[in-house]
Amino acid sequence: MSTEALLSARKLTKRFGGLAAVQDVTLDLWRERIHAVIGPNGAGKSTLTNLLSGDIAPSTGTVALGGRDVTGWSPERISRAGLGRSYQKTNIFLPFTVWENIRLAAQSRTPHALRWLTLADSVGAANERAERALELAGLQHRRGHVAAASSHGEQRQLEIAMTLATGPQVLLLDEPLAGMGTAEAERMVQLLLRLKKEHAIMLVEHDMDAVFTLADHLTVMVNGQVIASGTPAQVRADANVQSAYLGEEEEHG
Numbered sequence: 730m731s732t733e734a735l736l737s738a739r740k741l742t743k744r745f746g747g748l749a750a751v752q753d754v755t756l757d758l759w760r761e762r763i764h765a766v767i768g769p770n771g772a773g774k775s776t777l778t779n780l781l782s783g784d785i786a787p788s789t790g791t792v793a794l795g796g797r798d799v800t801g802w803s804p805e806r807i808s809r810a811g812l813g814r815s816y817q818k819t820n821i822f823l824p825f826t827v828w829e830n831i832r833l834a835a836q837s838r839t840p841h842a843l844r845w846l847t848l849a850d851s852v853g854a855a856n857e858r859a860e861r862a863l864e865l866a867g868l869q870h871r872r873g874h875v876a877a878a879s880s881h882g883e884q885r886q887l888e889i890a891m892t893l894a895t896g897p898q899v900l901l902l903d904e905p906l907a908g909m910g911t912a913e914a915e916r917m918v919q920l921l922l923r924l925k926k927e928h929a930i931m932l933v934e935h936d937m938d939a940v941f942t943l944a945d946h947l948t949v950m951v952n953g954q955v956i957a958s959g960t961p962a963q964v965r966a967d968a969n970v971q972s973a974y975l976g977e978e979e980e981h982g
């Protein structure tokens with residue numbers, strides 16, 4: 730196993746006018762580890778995700794993927810370099826079947842310039858990636874069903890399968906448990922544990938039970954800054970975190 734992090738962000742800052750939505754954030758993602766990022770609304774979690782995926786460019790700081798500096802690259806190029814990002818359902822074509830959605834996502838990985846050159850190869854490789862993604866996400870039994878007829882939980886699984894179909898090494902998952910009931914959430918937790926075996930994962934999630942079940946490493950953000958980072962036990966014991974964030978949760982729980 731490589732001793733190098735698959736993704737390394739160094740001192741990332743993003744300013745929107747006078748507001749630093751993300752400030753000086755440094756973070757590493759490693760294969761076989763889930764790194765959860767938590768924080769109250771407006772903490773900068775979405776902005777951080779956008780900086781890592783290339784959807785927005787940092788004001789300062791760098792992002793390296795697999796040892797290569799990818800700062801300023803387009804999201805498509807970063808995706809082809811091995812980063813997969815799940816969006817909340819936005820990419821699903823509801824009238825298409827589960828399989829068609831995954832297959833389309835798999836094809837998007839092939840660079841346009843190569844499509845006509847190596848058509849047979851690329852079709853075969855895309856089919857393979859799609860089959861694997863379908864299986865990994867546990868959606869084989871839904872293969873021929875139209876996405877619109879799938880439950881909320883299955884649509885979230887599909888969203889992850891579509892991300893997997895691009896063949897990523899690093900996964901950025903944005904609230905995969907949002908809006909789920911207990912049984913669906915449990916199924917998603919099991920899926921994330923399976924995915925962890927082959928990927929480096931950053932998980933942005935509000936469900937604290939899931940976060941503390943899944944995370945190997947936890948970063949807490951407040952007002953754009955990291956206020957604590959460490960193992961879940963270290964973070965739980967951190968006085969800053971308790972007053973800024975977890976304290977409130979625990980009072981309710």
Ligand SMILES: Nc1ncnc2c1ncn2[C@@H]1O[C@H](COP(=O)(O)OP(=O)(O)OP(=O)(O)O)[C@@H](O)[C@H]1O
Pocket residue numbers: 745748749750768769770771772773774775776777
């Ligand atoms: N495009 C933008 N222009 C101006 N301000 C922005 C922009 N995007 C985000 N912000 C601001 O940056 C801060 C961080 O927002 P962000 O959405 O990253 O937080 P978050 O932790 O993801 O919140 P939530 O949990 O509600 O999704 C907020 O104050 C937000 O209003």
